[in-house]
Amino acid sequence: MVVQNPRLSFEVFPPNPAAGNEKIFAALRDMQDLCPHFISVTASNNKFNLEETTVCLANHIQNDLGIPSIAHLPAIYLTKDQVANILTSLDQIGVHKILALRGDIIPHVAPQKDFQYATDLISFIKAEAPHVDIIGACYPESHPDSPSQIADIKHLKKKVDAGCSTLVTQLFFDNEVFYDFQEKCHLADIEVPILAGIMPIINRNQALRLLNTCENIRLPRKFRAILDKYEHDPESLKAAGLAYAIDQIVDLVTQDVAGIHLYTMNNAETARYIHDATHALFHHQDLA
Ligand code: FAD
Numbered sequence: 001m002v003v004q005n006p007r008l009s010f011e012v013f014p015p016n017p018a019a020g021n022e023k024i025f026a027a028l029r030d031m032q033d034l035c036p037h038f039i040s041v042t043a044s045n046n047k048f049n050l051e052e053t054t055v056c057l058a059n060h061i062q063n064d065l066g067i068p069s070i071a072h073l074p075a076i077y078l079t080k081d082q083v084a085n086i087l088t089s090l091d092q093i094g095v096h097k098i099l100a101l102r103g104d105i106i107p108h109v110a111p112q113k114d115f116q117y118a119t120d121l122i123s124f125i126k127a128e129a130p131h132v133d134i135i136g137a138c139y140p141e142s143h144p145d146s147p148s149q150i151a152d153i154k155h156l157k158k159k160v161d162a163g164c165s166t167l168v169t170q171l172f173f174d175n176e177v178f179y180d181f182q183e184k185c186h187l188a189d190i191e192v193p194i195l196a197g198i199m200p201i202i203n204r205n206q207a208l209r210l211l212n213t214c215e216n217i218r219l220p221r222k223f224r225a226i227l228d229k230y231e232h233d234p235e236s237l238k239a240a241g242l243a244y245a246i247d248q249i250v251d252l253v254t255q256d257v258a259g260i261h262l263y264t265m266n267n268a269e270t271a272r273y274i275h276d277a278t279h280a281l282f283h284h285q286d287l288a
Contacts, residue, residue: 006252007037007259008275008282009195012061012266014041014053023266025060030268032065034275037259038097040070040168045103046077051089059093069095070135074103075115080124083115087129099135099168100125105145117155122162136164138194140172140181141216149184157188166192168261171199171210173244174218175251193258200245200262200270202238204231242270246277253281 010031015024031039039061043054054071062069071090075083090098102118105111115121122134136159139152146152160167167190172178178196185194201207207227210217219227223244230237249260260278264271 005282006257008034008278009037009259009261010034010039010264010271011197011261012039012041012057012264014044014048014057015266017048017052021057021060024057027264027266027268028061028065031264031271032067034271036067036271038068038070040072040099040261043072043074043101045074046106046109050086055086055089055093055095058090058095062095063093068097070097070099071095072099072101073121074101075118075121076103076105076111077109078115079112080114083121083124084128087125087132090132091129096131097133097135098125099137100164101137117159119155119159119162122159122164126163133165134163135166135168136160137170138167138181138185139170140178141170141218144216153184153188153190156185157190160190160192164192166195166258168195169197170217171197171214171263172217173223173248174220175248175255177218178252178257179255195259195261196252196257197261197263198245198248198252199265200274201227201241202265202267202270203234203241204237206265207237207241242273242277245274249274249278250281253278 012024012028015021041054041057041061043050058069058071061067073083073086090096100118100121102115115124118136122136125132125134138156142149142152169178182194201210226237226240226244230240252260262271262274
């Protein structure tokens with residue numbers, strides 16, 4: 001019997017086009033021998049041209065480095081014609097996996113009308129490009145726009161039924177929150193694999209940015225203690241942040257998570273450190 005162990009995947013973001021790709025290409029070269037299950041590429045929501053950023057980077061990952069790639073696609077500020085063009089470009093480069101997203105609503109910027117929710121985009125992709133494997137986002141601590149977790153999970157069920165093969169979570173620091181969410185999804189008949197999004201905290205600025213943008217993410221006492229104790233000690237903060245992420249991953253894998261999606265923040269050193277510490281947990285077992 002072949003038991004498939006969980007897989008480790010990475011997420012990277014394309015740089016501002018004005019900065020060029022040199023740095024991210026070097027980071028990706030350093031990640032190549034870690035053989036992630038896939039590398040997903042984020043997409044700007046109404047800021048940069050997606051062909052020049054996400055599609056270009058996904059092409060490099062998949063066709064130059066030989067690593068399967070997933071292109072993120074937030075659609076709230078796109079028209080159907082624009083999405084159709086991106087689908088054609090992705091098809092031409094052989095990237096057939098898309099993380100279909102609504103995208104955040106930007107204050108004072110009116111959305112387009114074609115894709116109000118991720119579900120609308122998923123139905124569109126299913127109709128236009130039925131061979132594409134569609135992945136969706138989910139939120140163990142509820143999406144901030146949701147009035148309740150029940151409402152959020154009901155919407156998630158519709159999203160999965162529209163055609164998601166897999167879900168990837170928003171980052172979280174409390175594994176109990178994830179287990180509770182997984183169980184609620186199960187009760188709601190959401191049965192697709194849920195990959196756990198893990199972000200290693202390696203510096204104070206990153207932690208502060210995160211606390212500002214993700215105010216609904218629960219910070220366990222153990223995690224807060226790291227931020228407080230090593231506020232003025234960057235080396236120790238980095239060491240403790242990496243150890244915390246590894247501890248989360250070991251627990252998740254022990255509890256049979258479907259996969260770990262590592263928010264690498266384009267940092268190959270972090271990806272390698274976590275990979276090396278957890279590598280033995282991510283492999284195929286042949287059981288008699
Ligand atoms: P949806 O699934 O559409 O949900 C958005 C809100 O609408 C939720 O509150 C949901 O409950 C509600 N809702 C859904 N359907 C309905 C309905 N029928 N009626 C009423 N309410 C409904 N953003 C980017 O810009 N670029 C990225 O690359 C990117 N990558 C991401 C990767 C991951 C793994 C995650 C978790 C998020 C990512 N995001 C990205 C952020 C994401 O775009 C935002 O969180 C966005 O606000 C929601 O997108 P969604 O696809 O989850 O939305």
